[in-house]
Amino acid sequence: MLADDTYIARRLHLLGEWDAALAVLGPGGDPELRAEIAVDRWFFRIEGHDEAEKAVAALDPASPTAQLLTARMAYSRLLFGRDLRPDDRAVAEAGYRAAAASSDEKQRGWAEYHWGVLLDNIDDDPDGALARYETALAIATKYGDGYFESYIIRHLAHLKEPAERIAMLRRSLHLRAALGARPQTVAAQAALAADLPETDPERAELTRTYHPAAKELHIGWLLSDA
Template sequence: MIADNAYVARRLQMSGEWDAALAALGPDVEPELRAEIAVDRWFFQMEGHEEAEKAVAALDPASPIAHLLTARLAYSRLLFQRDPRTDDRAVAEAGYRAAVETGDEKQRAWAEYHWAVLLDNIDEDPAGALPLYETALEVATKYGDGYFESYIIRHLAPHKEPAERMSMLRRSLHLRAALGARPQAIAAQALLAENLPAGDPERAELTRTFRPGAEELRIGWLRPED
């Protein structure tokens, strides 16, 4: 039954139904998955930070997933400027470094990817970020993990020449759509639209498509400001 609940929760998470996913798990069930979903919800909706932090605090603090999720919370506070803490930059890098050192191959690759995003988006250090992106992409390709690949190439794309950039952004969108990852697909539509010329009909169509979805799922950083 626990395995069934975890499967349902994971599918709901992929659909952007984070509240329903957490309810499907029930209390004190699959704590790592619960923490991951709670952090995911916070990142997309910018709501439920306290619950996410409590869920992460319930994990073994020495585990790779605890290191990774603690770092992701710190990074997101910095990125969105939502009550950032003075030590968030240090906490984020320490968490990613610890996850790289303690996780299995795919966990290490995810930590390297997130570490690259920290360097790229917060430090504006592409020279430090690019090798980590490339290492993570090698692992994603090795395992045929299209979901992971979609994340990496989304962030690699801005560092490429225009033709390759657009190819990567389209592939990221197609991978996410094929896997049924709705919040991620909506985010990919928005980024692809942003990278198309202002008068391009595809840009207008993508914008008409992603905005209702962003509103429905309450994706905080894609909804127009009040």
């Protein structure tokens, strides 16, 4: 039953049904999965910060997952300007640096990716970010991980020339849609719409599509943009 509950929780997580995923997982479920779901819910909805922090605190603090999620929480506070702490920038980089030393190559790849996002979005250091993104992309490609690739190329796209940028944003969207990752698909629709010319009919169609979905899923940063 536990294995079945974990599978169901993972599928609900992919759909952006974070509350339902946590309910199915229950208090005795996989603590790392619980923490990942809670952190994603905080990131997308900008809700449930304290619950996410408690879920991460329940993990072994020396584990790569705990280090990565602790860093992601700090980065999110910086990005959203919510619940800010004086050491958030240092905590984020320290966590990513520690997770990037993991013996698990895919875990290392995710740490490199998130480190790149920190450099890109918080430090305005595109050169530093590019190196991290390219390291992460090589790992995603090696394992044929389309979900991971979709994250990397969405951010990498904005460091490319317009034609390549649009192609990468489209690929990110298609990868996410094919995998049924609903919140990520909605975010990819918004990213592609924002990069298309204002007169492009595809931009208007994407906007009509993602706004209702963002509202249904309570994706805070897309609703604030709208």
